[in-house]
Amino acid sequence: MIRRNAQAPLDPATDAAQLLRRIGFATLALALPVAALVSRRAAVVLAPIGVVLLALAALIEEPGWFRSNLKRAILSRPGFVLIGLCGWSVLSLAWSPYTLSASEKASNLVLAVTLGFCGAAALPDRMRASNLNLAALGTGMAAIFALAITAYLALGPVAPTGEASSVERGVSIVLIMAWPALAWLLSRARGLSALGLAIVVGLLALTRFEDGEAVAMICGAIAFGAVSASRTAAVRVIAAGVGGLMMLAPLLPFLLLPVVARLSDDAGAAAQSLGIWVDVISRDPVKLITGHGLDTVLRGRTTGGLPQETPVTLLFETWYELGLVGAAAAATCLYFAILAAGRMPGALAAGGVAAYVTAFALAAMGFATLQTWWLMTLVAVALLFTAIARGQYRTDRPVAPRNGAPTPREARTTDAAPGETAA
Numbered sequence: 001m002i003r004r005n006a007q008a009p010l011d012p013a014t015d016a017a018q019l020l021r022r023i024g025f026a027t028l029a030l031a032l033p034v035a036a037l038v039s040r041r042a043a044v045v046l047a048p049i050g051v052v053l054l055a056l057a058a059l060i061e062e063p064g065w066f067r068s069n070l071k072r073a074i075l076s077r078p079g080f081v082l083i084g085l086c087g088w089s090v091l092s093l094a095w096s097p098y099t100l101s102a103s104e105k106a107s108n109l110v111l112a113v114t115l116g117f118c119g120a121a122a123l124p125d126r127m128r129a130s131n132l133n134l135a136a137l138g139t140g141m142a143a144i145f146a147l148a149i150t151a152y153l154a155l156g157p158v159a160p161t162g163e164a165s166s167v168e169r170g171v172s173i174v175l176i177m178a179w180p181a182l183a184w185l186l187s188r189a190r191g192l193s194a195l196g197l198a199i200v201v202g203l204l205a206l207t208r209f210e211d212g213e214a215v216a217m218i219c220g221a222i223a224f225g226a227v228s229a230s231r232t233a234a235v236r237v238i239a240a241g242v243g244g245l246m247m248l249a250p251l252l253p254f255l256l257l258p259v260v261a262r263l264s265d266d267a268g269a270a271a272q273s274l275g276i277w278v279d280v281i282s283r284d285p286v287k288l289i290t291g292h293g294l295d296t297v298l299r300g301r302t303t304g305g306l307p308q309e310t311p312v313t314l315l316f317e318t319w320y321e322l323g324l325v326g327a328a329a330a331a332t333c334l335y336f337a338i339l340a341a342g343r344m345p346g347a348l349a350a351g352g353v354a355a356y357v358t359a360f361a362l363a364a365m366g367f368a369t370l371q372t373w374w375l376m377t378l379v380a381v382a383l384l385f386t387a388i389a390r391g392q393y394r395t396d397r398p399v400a401p402r403n404g405a406p407t408p409r410e411a412r413t414t415d416a417a418p419g420e421t422a423a
Contacts, residue, residue, distance in 0.1 A: 096293025
């Protein structure tokens with residue numbers, strides 16, 4: 001039962017913080033997936049705005065708590081590894097032949113990591129269910145809207161190139177943001193709503209089968225089922241498999257090339273791409289340690305330094321640009337991230353692991369590896385999972401203080417509205 005506490009004094013600062021937090025979370029969960037269908041730069045603009053609003057809310061409500069959370073996240077073991085990866089990426093600018101474009105790419109990576117740290121530190125210990133419902137609402141609305149636009153483009157007149165590109169990018173964002181929405185609905189035992197969202201998202205994924213999103217979603221669904229069936233074993237296997245695949249990527253072309261070469265002529269492009277990968281490794285094995293520098297794959301293909309058939313997968317780009325050091329840091333980050341997702345409560349564990357597997361599968365197939373809009377989308381997805389994990393029901397009852405009044409921490413972590421108390 002929720003009742004109005006007439007004796008509780010009004011706190012304009014707390015009310016302002018809660019309003020900013022609601023707007024910031026709505027920007028990430030509701031506005032971003034819908035706006036991405038009509039604007040190619042929606043994620044680039046809206047994700048930073050949402051994080052800034054969340055950080056302002058935390059600074060207004062309790063600055064010391066925000067700073068302590070941020071410090072604890074940075075000084076954690078995964079935080080050190082992630083910062084080390086960013087530092088090595090920036091350091092690789094020293095030997096990259098394309099310093100200007102590589103600097104932009106490095107700054108985008110640093111910005112995404114910074115937003116992730118600040119956004120996670122700004123989220124309260126107890127998120128309101130009214131805020132978290134926006135995750136399912138935004139994804140559902142965006143998925144239905146995307147299906148309608150896709151059907152119109154398929155049956156109607158030929159759309160302009162920019163409009164079609166916005167829809168394709170928006171569909172990819174909706175698909176990856178479906179995992180936290182499904183996890184939230186399942187955590188609240190809303191099975192029919194989760195089933196309806198899964199059907200709509202599944203139909204939407206089928207429209208992107210040729211570009212690999214459907215295959216990536218299937219991989220995520222398999223991971224979801226495996227974690228739901230046996231959480232501990234599945235999480236460890238998936239984390240080790242993803243991290244190991246990143247670490248052993250240079251061996252893949254040597255193992256796959258004989259197999260692909262025996263297939264039909266339709267596999268000629270894949271065989272040629274693997275052959276270039278083998279040639280790059282054999283020609284300059286020393287560069288496997290340091291890499292050639294950030295952004296050398298894309299610029300090399302553009303300027304003719306690398307053949308057009310050069311692989312665009314994240315596995316090749318990481319090793320070619322950042323070498324063993326960068327690949328080891330990336331593999332470690334993925335390993336810890338999947339383990340952390342597997343420790344989330346209830347259905348969040350399966351949804352979090354499925355989201356990581358989907359994103360990794362997309363990047364491994366060469367989809368938007370380190371493009372700014374994709375980095376910002378992944379930041380938004382990570383923050384949605386963090387918020388939903390903090391919105392689960394408590395398993396223990398907080399100890400009441402001696403004077404009977406709630407402590408500031410307890411008042412902030414309840415589901416009551418401003419000026420109300422839970423009874």
